[in-house]
Amino acid sequence: MTDTVPSDDQRNERRDIRTAMAEERMATVGIDEASIERLVRTFYGKIMKDDVLGPIFGRAIADWEPHLRKMMDFWSSIALLTQRYDGRPMPVHISLGLEPQHFERWLGLFRETAHELFPPDGAAFLIGKAENIARSFQMGIQFFTVPKKG
Numbered sequence: 001m002t003d004t005v006p007s008d009d010q011r012n013e014r015r016d017i018r019t020a021m022a023e024e025r026m027a028t029v030g031i032d033e034a035s036i037e038r039l040v041r042t043f044y045g046k047i048m049k050d051d052v053l054g055p056i057f058g059r060a061i062a063d064w065e066p067h068l069r070k071m072m073d074f075w076s077s078i079a080l081l082t083q084r085y086d087g088r089p090m091p092v093h094i095s096l097g098l099e100p101q102h103f104e105r106w107l108g109l110f111r112e113t114a115h116e117l118f119p120p121d122g123a124a125f126l127i128g129k130a131e132n133i134a135r136s137f138q139m140g141i142q143f144f145t146v147p148k149k150g
C-alpha cells in the first residue's frame with residue numbers, strides 16, 4: 001500500500017472539519033467567539049486594575065486593543081482550533097522576570113473570571129488549559145533563568 005501526501009485542498013478541508021467539530025463541542029460548554037471576547041475583555045480589565053500584575057502589563061503594553069485581539073485569537077485557537085494565533089509566547093514570558101506568585105495571582109483572576117462567565121464545564125476546560133500553559137511557562141523560566149550567585 002502506498003501513502004499519498006494530502007494536497008493543500010485536502011489539508012484545508014480536514015482542518016475545516018476539525019474546527020467545525022471543535023466549535024460544535026465547545027458550544028455545548030458555552031465557549032464561542034463571543035464568549036471568548038467577553039472572557040478576554042473582563043479578565044484583562046481585572047489585570048489592568050491589579051496592584052501587582054497591572055504595572056507588569058503596563059510596562060510591556062502601550063496599546064491594549066491589539067493585545068486583547070491577539071489574546072482572543074490565542075483562546076480561539078486553543079478552544080475552537082481556528083489556528084488564528086501563531087505566535088511564540090514562551091520567550092515573552094521568560095523575559096518578563098516573573099515569579100511563582102505572579103502566576104498564582106494571574107491564575108486566581110483567570111479562575112474567578114471563567115467561573116463568572118461560563119458554565120462549570122466551560123470554565124473547567126479554560127482553567128485547565130491556562131494552568132497547563134502557566135506550568136509550561138514556569139518550567140521554561142526555571143530552565144532559562146541563571147541562578148543568582150549567593
Ligand code: HEM
Binds near residue numbers: 056060088
Ligand atoms: C504571571 C502571569 C503572566 C504575566 C504577568 C503575563 C504577562 C504578559 C505580557 C506583559 C504580555 C505582553 C508582552 C508584549 O507584548 O510585549 C503577555 C503576552 C502574552 N501572554 Fe502572558 N502573562 C502571564 C501569564 C500568561 C498565561 C498563563 C498565558 C496563557 C494561558 C499567557 C498568554 C500570553 C500570550 C499568548 C501572549 C502573547 C504573546 C505574543 O506576543 O505572541 N500569559 N503576557
